[in-house]
Amino acid sequence: METLNTKVNEVKTSKTVKITGAEAVIKCLLAEGVDLAYGYPGGAIMPVYDEIYKYQDQFHHVLTRHEQGAIHAAQGFARVTGKVGMVFATSGPGATNLVTGIADAQIDSTPLVCITGQVGSHLLGSDAFQETDIIGISTPVTKWNYQVTKASEIPEIIAKAFYIAKSGRPGPVLIDITKDAQFGELDYSYKKCEKVRSYKAVPKLNIEKVKEAAELINSAKKPFIVWGQGVILGGAEQEFKKFIEKTNIPSACTGLGLSALETAHPLHVGMVGMHGNYAPNVLTNSCDVLIAIGMRFDDRVTGNLATYAKQAKVIHFEIDPAEVDKNVKTDIAVIADVKETLTKIMQFVDKGEHKEWMTAFDKLYQIEVNEVINDQLNPTKQGLTMGEVLGGINKETNGDAIIVSDVGQHQMFAWRYANFVKTRSNVTSGGLGTMGFALPAAIGAKMGAPDREVVAIIGDGGYQMTCNELGTILQTKAAVKIVVLNNSYLGMVRQWQELFFDKRYASTEMVSPNFVKLAEAYDIEAVKVSKREDLAGAIKTMMASKEAYFLEVVIEQEDNIFPMIPTGASVSDIRLS
């Protein structure tokens, strides 16, 4: 049957049978290829959990210690696999506890389907126990949401949810199912959704724009590429690499673009943005053509827009029409799937050489090495640096690990110093900057990529926001390596207080518990390192462990992350100290 909102093609149809809405939920997920979900049960979602119990030989559920943990774990899973992350929560507080993760997934374009239980439809609007308007609350931070009040709606709505979450620019979808709809019966059959009539997932590529872009690129003397997560989301890593290797254009990434191209690639000139590398930030204001690929000119990337790349012609390859000309006015926009764009443009771009221009990047990189990087990787001062911890991890993992970072100074060090060799290896909360993200996200990442090492880099502040998820590690045996970089401060805020608030350290000094004992309470082997000579051995032991492992490193208290573009400053006014 073709319905009003969705035109669906029959992919898989089981014989119609009468089942409950709750059972239909699980059957639909299995039909979508989902056999793993994160969540937390409660009154209004109990019928679904009863089915999870019945289907436990086919469907796996991870009980986290908080709904926020569940959604961050699903995000971690989605980020490393490219699949849709699946979350269950109950009504009321269960649903509201998801909101931070939903907002995080929305701004970082992470595909999620969240299913929340809701009070019975006869109770809607009556302020019933654990009733909350999660549709109203989640509307501004979801790609789509919908309240199901009849069991018969479930298959079509779940099919639509998965299609919307993963197609085009991905994002989170929330489906709120009333309890009576879970108990109610329906004639079950499942058809995957392939179209929604009001939604154009991928804009049609305009080949003329591709040609125009190619001409401009061919004529450029000092072209510069900034790529973002779009390259990863579009699965265009290979096409991207071919494109830059043919044109020989120096390329820098945004924080979320990291790992799409291996760090050591000769054309990889680092990361742009507030704590990005010196050369790509400074030379943003020297290039003649700026080619932005799958990125959205976030304010942390551009600094002051009034002085951002004003000398350059701007080309933007972007799937989301609303991102074009949002922050930076483009001269040529190709609004389409990035993989298609990068494939099509190859026949129009010339083989390029930009040796002299590349040298400009090398020169500035040397300045950064001398003034910042050396002090981080090979420090001579007594206190340990975050950079040397990352350096030590690189050495032990050969860059093969998935690095999951929390939010703050340690995150910037992780982005800047981690050596990536594989795509989908940088799992982090970029747009929203959600402290507490890393530990649960690392659990999900490990489950999504069980054969890879997953190292969570977390500060002492963010760790204490979600360290209850150590319980999830205890229960699931997820073998994540947890590294807490402890400077006894909320380091990033403290750095700003030092630089811009005359060292008035308002509420940033943090007294922490004995982290080693805490980890040990959860049966996790734990070590604390405070001397340089112990660091390398500790990292080696951690990486050799087949189980979850906790390493606390005591860091120089008032170390700062540089380079830095102060708020409101131009990218070319980036500070080295």
Added chain:
Amino acid sequence: MEENKNFTVSVYTENNIGILNRLSAIFLKRHINIESMTVSKSEIEHVHRFTFVVIVPETLIRKVVLQLEKQIEVIGAYYHTEDEIIYHETALFKISSEHLYDDKIQDKMKFRRAHIISITERWFVIEASGLKEDIDNMYEKLKPFGLLQFVRSGRIAITKPKMAISEILAEIN
């Protein structure tokens, strides 16, 4: 600073619960006040039409319309300036019947799109329609008689340029 202008925003959507919330959230997020809003059926079956009036710079409304259009259940969104649309508002004025035979009020009624639509012993109701200024004028003229109640509709507008909703639907499907 770019100049604020009156823009009429037309949004064609599915007729589903919750869309108003989704659309208004986009204005809210950017601290934009909605001057008027009307929702109704459109010329296409099962497709609803929202008409918003906002006073903002053009660069902002262009971005807002893209955000509106990005919503899954929005089929198409457009913005138009005053000279690109034919628009209309309606207002109702409830006045005490002691003024019914007042010559002055009869004079005011000479405005061609105002007429009495209901009369009782105690009160009568004047309906007026026209441009925003017409309603404003009528309001000023009738105010001295004591308005028992006053209400005006949001703007409804037909655009001079085409809004190709059927074509969009045909293209996606």
